[in-house]
Amino acid sequence: MSAIAARARATLRLANRRRATTIGILILSVFAFLAVFGPLIAPYGAHEQVGRPFEPPSSAHPFGLDGGGVDVLSLVILGARVSLLVGIVATAVSIVIGAGVGIVAGYFGGLVDGVLMRITDFFLVVPVLPLMVVVAAVWGPSLFHVMIVIGALLWTPVARVVRAQALAVRERGFVRRARAMGASSGRIMWVHVLPQLRGLILTNTVLMIAQAIMAEAALAFLGLESAQVVSWGTQISHAFSSASMSAGAWWAIVPAGLCIAIVVLACNLVVIDSGEARARRRPLHLSRRRPRVTAQPKALEEQVS
C-alpha cells in the first residue's frame, strides 16, 4: 500500500510542477467524458424540437435554442463525440503514416529517403483545405471520408520531424550493435529507433488532435460532412445556414465554437511543457531534488581513526 501511496504522491508532485499539462489533461478528460456518455447526459435529443427557433438562453435552456428549436446545450454535449472521434481517428491515421514514412526515410537514408521526402514535400505544398474539399466532394459527404481525408493530408509535418530524429538515432552505437548482432532493419526501427522518438510522436499526436478537430469543423462548415452528423462543426454550419447571426442568436454559434477553442487550447496546454519547450528549461531533477549531503562524513572519520 505504501508503494501505491508513494506513487500517488509522486504523481501529485509532478502534477503540481506541470500545471499546464495537468489542466490540459483535466479539460480533455471532461470532453472525453462527454463524448463517451453524451447521450446519457444531454437533457434533450439532437433532433428534438423543444421550443421556438432561436429562443434565447433561459434557466430551462442555458445555451438557448438553435434555428430548429433544438436545445444548444444538448447539441454541444452530443457533438463532442463526433468531433473528438474525428480528431482521434484522423490523428491516428496521420501519425501512423507520418511516423512510418519518417522513420523509414530517416533510417534507410539515401534513395529511400529522397523518394519518401519528395513525396512528403509534394503533400506539404498541396493546399490542404481545397484538396480536402475536392476529395470530400468527390467521395461524397460522410464522416468516414472526413476522417480519412484529414488523416491523409496532415501527416507531412510529422514525417519531417520524425525523419530528422531518426537520422540522428540511427547513428547511435546501439543501433550498430543491434545490427552487428543480426537484428533486421524492421526490428531495429521498431525496437531501437521508435522508442527514442516516442516523446516527439506523443507531442505531435496531441497537437494533431487539435488540428484535426479544427479541420473537421472547417469541412463540416463547408457542408462536406453529412448533415445528419451531430458535431461542433455541423452545428456551426447549421447555425450559419439558418442565419442565426442576422437573427442575433449568437448562442447558436458561440458554444460550439468555444468548445473547439477550449479543446484546441487544452491540447496545446498538455504539450506546452514537453519537448523543445522543456529542453530549454532547467531539468526537473536539478530544480527540485538535490542529493542529500551530510555535514560530517562519518564513515571516513571512522576509517581514519
Next chain:
Amino acid sequence: MNPPLLEVAGLDVFYAPLDEEPRRHIVRDVSFSVSTGQRLGLVGESGAGKSTTLYALLGLLPGNAEISGRIAFEGVDVLAAGHSGLVALRGHGIALVTQSAMNALNPVHRIGRQLREAMPSGGRGRAARRARVDELLDRVGLPPSVARRYPHELSGGMRQRVAIAIALASEPKLLLADEATTALDTVVQARVVELLHELCTELDLAIVFASHHLALVAQLCDTLATMYAGRIVELGPTEQIRDEPQHPYTRLLFEATPDLGERKEHLRSIPGAPPPLSDVLPGCSFEPRCPRAVEGCRVRNPAVEPASHGGEVACLRPERVEAHG
C-alpha cells in the same frame, strides 16, 4: 593444430569516391587466421584500418565500401556469397563488442530486455530466457539485479560488461572487440581485459581485439598483428614480437608505450603521420617515417615473409636480434 575458426586472406577494402576524390584503399591485403581459444590483437594508430577490418567481417561498412578477398568462417568462404554471406554471420557465430559501451546500449530499454533480444530466437521459454539473463550477467561479474536497470543507472565499467554479456548472449564462437576498453579508466580496463581472458579460456572463445593500447593488447592476446596504413606489417606470437620486433614500426610502437617493468628515460614518439590512403604507394607505406629506410624501400613494397620469431613481417630490412644488442 585446430583448423582456423576464422581465416581472412587477402582482404581488401576500398571506399568508392564520393566526389572528385580518388578511391581510398583502407584495408590492404590483410591476412590472418584465428583458431578456437586464440586471442589475436590488432594494434596500430588511429586510421590504420583496425576497425574497418573488423566491421568488414560482419558487412557493417557503409554502402560505398568495396570488400574483396577471402573470409572463411569454420571453413566456409562467406564472402563468396557476397554481402548476405557476411550478414548471416551476425549473431550466428560472431559477435561484436563496439567502441564505447556508453552508446552501445539502448537508453530506453532495461538491460534484461537488451540481453534477451540478443539471444538466439526460438527453442527457449520465457523462464529459461530470464534464467539465461542471470547466467550471462553472472558470467561478466554483475549481479542479477542489473537486469532491471536502465543503462544510465550503470557505471562505464558495468556498461562495458553488459555490452560483453550481450555479445555472449548469441553464443558466439568468435568475439570481435573494437576498442572495447578505450572509453574506460585504466583500472576498469584491466578488469575488462581480465574478464575477456577468462571468457576466452572458459568458453573456448576466440577473440580479435583491436586497440591502439599496445600494453593492454600484449597482456590479453597470444598473437599480435601490427597494422600500418591498412596493412598488417607484422604478425606473430606476442612474446616474441615484444622481445624482438622485426618491423621498425612495431619496435617504435613498443618504444612509444610506457611500461612499468622497465625504466625508459624518454618515451619516443614516431615523427610524421601515416600516408593518405588514397595514394597508390609504390614503396613501403612506412618508408617516409622509418629510421631504417633505404633507397629500395621507396620503390619496392615489401611482401609478407616468414620472420625469425615464427610469425610474418613485411619489411625489406627487418630488424634482427643483433640490432638490439
